[in-house]
């Protein structure tokens with residue numbers, strides 16, 4: 493028994509605590525440290541940050557928080573490592589099985605893997621140059637956080653170890669792969685949870701079966717061959733969730749409105765602060781690009797939303813208009829494009845928006861969203877993935893796409909699309925012009941728009 497394990501034994505709760513969860517029924521807490529991490533202010537803050545950002549403008553049920561998801565990833569990990577301890581505990585250093593003394597480390601990493609997320613992370617990062625992965629590391633390792641203080645009960649090195657699991661540098665690859673790989677506790681939880689709250693069935697798969705067939709093997713994580721269809725179903729679910737939920741054009745249109753709104757706010761406070769009625773307050777350190785960890789931890793969705801409501805009353809017409817659009821779900825409209833046509837179409841839109849009185853800097857944007865549902869290992873490939881491997885009863889290893897025709901058809905193929913976003917008023921303006929009076933730019937925009945609606949081959953192109 494190593495030191496951490498001995499300390500963890502001493503800290504075991506005399507009575508297990510549970511949190512009721514709509515996806516996993518009960519989340520079981522057996523350790524004082526897990527309970528204390530949940531009770532920190534940095535973790536409680538995740539209650540006020542939505543997991544899916546602007547997706548709830550399309551799927552109104554999807555209002556769940558990063559708090560929910562983090563607990564779910566913890567619970568899936570806990571179920572896996574409990575099973576590993578029962579069935580696959582390592583007996584000697586060379587058997588490639590599960591090292592039971594890693595339990596607390598992997599549970600803490602699972603619980604804290606998203607701790608650095610802020611409000612509307614993706615968009616906020618682009619405007620204010622924050623980085624949620626770096627912030628996750630900082631929150632865990634900085635002596636000024638409550639999380640760090642709790643983790644240090646297991647020794648001064650323990651926070652760094654937890655951080656190294658999350659940034660994938662920890663030496664035991666089994667521990668890393670449980671949190672981040674092509675089939676990990678993080679992805680399993682967000683697919684099930686996002687599907688549940690969005691009210692769609694695409695993301696569902698048989699997690700009970702996956703938790704039965706997952707196993708440590710040869711110092712990696714693998715799956716019993718008999719579970720191939722459950723793993724296959726998970727990959728298909730992932731593919732469909734990206735296409736139907738995560739890449740929904742309206743949610744992305746709202747993300748573009750938000751990005752313009754934050755960019756305009758930054759412009760206004762930096763260029764004519766004297767004309768602003770809303771005090772700059774908690775955003776000041778970010779606008780001045782002089783923020784500290786504690787400034788970041790003061791932000792959440794409710795703080796930003798309150799700014800948006802105040803900005804409605806600002807004299808700056810663009811700022812007030814964008815705030816109105818964001819608060820009232822006036823999403824930007826989009827046209828599907830591709831790499832060949834994108835530049836020309838963008839110029840046409842720019843010209844027409846300018847004529848219609850919209851500043852293209854805030855009212856025209858590109859959104860490209862792509863995902864790779866699964867890939868097998870490719871040596872010499874940048875960003876090569878660890879493939880999903882199945883183990884037969886006789887101990888042979890097979891890569892998933894070799895035996896699943898469905899996964900084979902998705903493997904290595906990126907799906908998604910390029911879209912150009914702008915206010916819907918432009919369409920209203922263009923559709924009023926008689927067809928014989930359209931100029932070349934206007935015709936190009938309308939043809940691109942009609943193509944998307946009428947042409948099946950365009951839809952095919954979008955997906956492959």
Ligand code: NI
Pocket residue numbers: 561565605606678682
């Ligand atoms: Ni996550």
